[in-house]
Amino acid sequence: MRAKFIHSMVVMLTSGLVISGCAAVSEQNDSAKNAAKDAATRQAALAMMQASFKTRGQASVDRLNQDETQSLCSQYQDNPPKEVREKIESLNQKLTLFPADGVLLGDWKEGEKIAQSGVGKQFSDNPENAAGGNCYACHQLTKAEVSYGNIGPSLYNYGKVRAYAPEITKYVYGKIYNAEAYSACSNMPRFGHSNILTPQQIKNVVALLMDPESPVNK
């Protein structure tokens, strides 16, 4: 009796294991199938885009092609799982270059002009002109400028509330140079890495945030 009971328990447990094992395998198959289908659809969408856009001015059709960061962020609709997030941040940390002379602070007055200007990299822009950073499109910065967006956090008093700490200054330079190194799939462009702003322009924007004399900190 007892042996029979144990036997049937074992059978029950084993079949339970087998069933859950099957479910896991088929779930794995399903998710692998879905991932393959998803990748194929993304590939088809890219092919359709390549046939639907044309080079104009400085904006060549190459811009449709994605680097690894852009591809992963698109795949996960900007919300990747932890391990992918870490991968994106680590590969972009390797792509973040700091100035050789160690100077990170430029001229905040020039930084304010860069923050105001949305010019640059569009097919309607003259590539001879320096690009802007268009910081106000997404961030509050100085108190005087009331026309600011809210896609990014407010940066009013940014340096002041952080006591102008040198490690923060370094972080700000790095963040502007390559936002993906700090926050995977951020909405923020990689201004240095993608050659939108020059290192000197980035220094000027850093000063806008970190110079005690900047109106951002008044």
Add this chain to the structure above:
Amino acid sequence: MRNHFFTGLSSALTLALVLVVLPTGAQTSEQTLKEIERYRAALADGNPAELWEARGEDLWRKQRGPKMAALDKCDIGLGAGVVKGAYAVLPKYFADADRVMDLESRLVYCMVSLQGFTPEQAKKDPFGGPNKKSDIEALVAFITAASRGVKMNVVASHPKEQEYYELGKKMFFHRGGPHDFSCANCHGADNQRIRLQDLPNLLKQPAAQSAYTSWPAYRVSQGELRSFQWRLFDCFRQQRFPELVFTSDASVALTMFLAKNANGGVLSAPSIKR
């Protein structure tokens, strides 16, 4: 008509006033938004889109092209010659062309097949400018105006339509270019703004509906009526992408994604915008 011109002028003056009274200080941004709302309400008073609608109606009925035919036999979604309500079912698969088409690509198709224009002639002036008028934008104004008050109803039951919807969705999330931008970066979250411009979340129904159903629109700042093809073209310019080709497959696929997300919304186009 003259009346509307003056209303337009007074709207422009209202804009100037709004700009002057923009308050200073972060805590007053709510007040700023209220002022912008007031300006928009003032604009809605008189809409110069009527000028485009009237010209479009003439173009629709006029015998033109090498075949000297009118467009009023064109099937834009609800059968030959049916204009009312047709915009609400687009984009749609058309068996005669074996293609999914939006309004603009369907108009080009009819100008070619019924009137005998070459595709190049039909697409010559997709968007109006300072020294040129766009026949397509006028036709778009006439046809969309005939669907005012109609609910968006993109069925998307044909496999090709479903395929275009899925491709359009992928394009919406496709990050690229020097700024890493996709449509989703600006239009994938609630209550976002660029400067003071509201950005509708095109992934959620109420915002997707009110955004889609308000296009095409007369743009006060440009003095032009702008089609949905123009809206996409100019979004991609600002996204730092290359030029979206007029009536291209990608433009139709993305329109399919956005139009279907707006199902149930009541069309109010052509509207008037800043």
